[in-house]
Amino acid sequence: MITNQRYEKIMDCLNERGTASVNDLVDITNSSTATVRRDLTHLESKGLLKRVHGGATVEQMEREEDYTEKSVKNLSKKLKIAQIASELIEDGDTVFIDAGTTTYEMMPFIKASEVTVVTNSITLIDQLVRNGHQTIVLGGRVKPATKAVVGHDVIEKLRTLSFDKCFIGVNAIDLHHGFTTPDEDEAYIKKTAVEHSRRAFVLADSSKFERSAFVKFAQLEEASIITEDPDHPFLVKARSGTEITGGESNDIYRDV
């Protein structure tokens, strides 16, 4: 079995079950523990999973944050990004908000009124409703690990809608592969949402730059990047590179 196939099997397993032991993954991939461990190390470095003693997990949306130095730092990045994103929502907007931990952090910052929010994230709904926003949930199968709604119905419905703006989470961004994410179902939802929005925003802290995950959902020039460090070398490169020279209205978003 080729390395990437193993990566996919591992991520599939984790996305489905949320947690898996090294031994589980050894069985699934028909590899040695050494190989699985190497895979886990690699996938963790890409931010696709979190290693734990005995195996690995995917972030469960819930707050299991351990309040170490690092996670607090990441949290504040997330908050900053979430806040910038939220302020882009204007009175009367109809927006799509993707399932994800960063988009979740947007909730308290949305100040605009008469906003209609469409989402496939069950987790967001509580907050949206509580804050008095008109909320529309897309229907379909609920994915246990992330409580995101996925499936054909979601795409079908998205195609009938059009948004002023959409806010999308992402796992990895690089010049070659554009915006990528590990889960195929979710990638297709992101893609469709971007296509049906006047303006698309991708929320990404700088740890996502110059990496790629399995499934591409948009070209770099199809969406604006919202990040905590607008002068990051990668963005400088991206702005000057041929890849994005075509995008006039959708420049890399740079405010902080």
Next chain:
Amino acid sequence: MITNQRYEKIMDCLNERGTASVNDLVDITNSSTATVRRDLTHLESKGLLKRVHGGATVEQMEREEDYTEKSVKNLSKKLKIAQIASELIEDGDTVFIDAGTTTYEMMPFIKASEVTVVTNSITLIDQLVRNGHQTIVLGGRVKPATKAVVGHDVIEKLRTLSFDKCFIGVNAIDLHHGFTTPDEDEAYIKKTAVEHSRRAFVLADSSKFERSAFVKFAQLEEASIITEDPDHPFLVKARSGTEITGGESNDIYRDV
């Protein structure tokens, strides 16, 4: 079993039952008391549960009930009804579960496996997913007060589905008006669900009898009533009355 999986099992158990003893958790996790204690210490430090002598508890924030004499009594009625209803779900069933406080109480009692649950209640989804049921949410506008999904899309989608069973909440039942509820949107959803189920069950404690609300969603003979008091005068009257003599397969459900 790796540590995270044990954490999950413990939290699942607590979220379901509210309280669990160390011994319960030892059985559930196939670990020693020492390990369970260590787990509890860890989970408590994260604020996910509270240790008590002999085990642990979670604050049941879901229940906003004020614990007066009456509401406790109603709760136990509800639980009884919910339990009866849940036991009607069999392995492999595809069921619709309506939004509502009584249907919510069904969650911990659903023991059947390979169950697919379709619902329009955002509140139910957490529990359904946590208990490992295949969950499908209907898409549409989220009604803030009840976090039920309503609207044309819900009806549209329901019409394409068919269920083995459906479990419906109700506000009032009487011989003349049948099953009634105050909200028009929700009534139409209930009506459609009943029409697309092989067998329909209405969950109602006896305080709902001989009353009527604004919108009728089904005739008495279209659904079986699940209640805590099968010998209530109203049911005796209903069983003997002409209104339901036609229903052979859909008798008033009487077990307790």
Next chain:
DNA sequence: TTAAAAATGATTGAAAATGATTATTAATGA
């Protein structure tokens, strides 16, 4: 085809998690 590079699997000492044991502490009933 051969040499170099990369990936894999096995081995081993170190680290972490676990389970059993024991002393201490808390709950229960006379």
Next chain:
DNA sequence: TCATTAATAATCATTTTCAATCATTTTTAA
């Protein structure tokens, strides 16, 4: 209150998992 029982915390031995290293296999490039 005191005695009895159960639950807990602390300690230690055992088991499991981990990371580092090296030999082997596979892939790539010359």
